[in-house]
Amino acid sequence: MTGEHKLEIISSDQVAMGVFRIVFQSAELAYESKPGQFLMVDCNIGQGSNESVFLRRPLAVHRVDVEKEQISILFQVVGKGTLALSKATAGDLIDVIGPLGRPIEIDSSVENIVFVSGGLGIASLTSLIDVAVGRNLKVTLLAGARNSYRLYPSQLLPRGVTEMTATDDGSAGIRAPVTHLVSQVQEKTDIIYACGPLPMLKALSEMAVDGTLTVNTIGLLESQMACGLGICKGCVVDTDLGDKLICLDGPAFDLREIRWESQFSPV
């Protein structure tokens, strides 16, 4: 059940530049967590951790291993919370609340599926990629990052994923925003799932509006979150269906429904 859990770290490693993966033992969360869901993580770990981190931080359930009864998170160090977490080691206990958010279900009619990841967007998409591959769907991942050192390592992806990459400096794949790859693959695609920085999601929305993107596109949104539970009303997003909460109604939303003009002053 969704609740507060103290999880033991099985392993922690750096998988790309500034990108860490932590694996936890938890039968309960391994059985309960679904793609699209996240945890609110207490980043105050160990003794003598530098600065106190007051609010919990939202981090996606990156992958689930039901057989081993393990789940993992994948995160980029961007501030004090993720920095503290990156210093956690095997045996440490981490307090998390979850799983939270609305699970993503892939429609049974879908055969070809494209994932668009910008930066650490891959963290939230991987468990859905695992499900899609498990169902023998044709899976394409368009992965974008600042440079090759920051890309999620291909060998960690499940077999059967066709990967195309884009980097800002051209050190891997094309030298362009990852959204430029979408036009090459969308013809044979039934649905797109995208997660990444706001400019990337916004660009996809604009492509949907101007007609260059014709496929149904679901975006996983992020926001500052104080509670992750639907209580504080902090993580609001303005949609055609009214104000929605990213933590409760999302994080997955149909990108065509988002009213970008009325929200998100820059973080």
Added chain:
Amino acid sequence: MILDDFSKLDLKIGSLDLANPVLPASGCFGPELGQFTKVSSLGAIVPKTIFLHPRKGNPSPRTAEAPYGMLNSVGIPSKGLEDFLENKIQDYLSMGPPLIVSIGGLNVSDYWDLAEHLNEISHVKAIEINVSCPNIEEGGLEIGSNPKNLAKLVDGVVNRFSKPVITKLTPNVTSITDIAVAAESSGSTAVSLINTLAAIGINPNGKILTTGIGKAGLSGPAIKPIALKMVWEVNKHISIPIIGMGGIENTKDALEFILAGASAISIGTANFTRPNTMLEIIDGLESYAVENNLNNIQDIRGEIG
């Protein structure tokens, strides 16, 4: 100890019977918390402030980290009274404890209309007046920042609502004592304090404010010593009950507020970081009363004069 068997914690706030003095703070509680904690054990239920008519809140980002606390500029989005009565009240009533409805408004008549409507609803046991709302008739100043305006507001609510009226005070004033005295003399059954402290955050990297509209409210342990001082001070000047809040995270914090003069205490921000906090405090206060041979936890109320 067996939960639910708390014999040393009950109290009265006017005609309102509470099984214990631990309440959720408005805006920091919702049915969602029921997954994490036993809401039926709370002293009362206090939902987020409602307005008479639907209104949007502020643009994102609405929350930000602060040292030992958080900033919020949520701005009280509300779907209005009608939606509250049709879609939300049942969830709160089914929790069990008495329901205290927090009301807000943009002018005095909004508050009065709400009071009149809510008076008809027998399940609503008390009103909490959130006076930290911008008063459009006064150029957006908080409606509770001036004793005269506040007295007029409270007086009108008390005349329309025959059950207990709690006035929730803003700390963003020169003298919270003057406001508390005005609340008492205009007929409040109790006062609650403090609401969030006006504050901002700046992100030096982006050279931007950390919350969308800039002006935000600070809550959490960072404000506890200030809240404690305000409760302590107000307690010397009024004789109606005080519901104390501001950064309470554990039993020790709760005891400090009771010693400073609070009859009851509310938990806000801690519900986000530790969703079971309120239950832990109920348990902790009962243990304290038993260990110290108190008849009731109220025996130590205001002991620090």
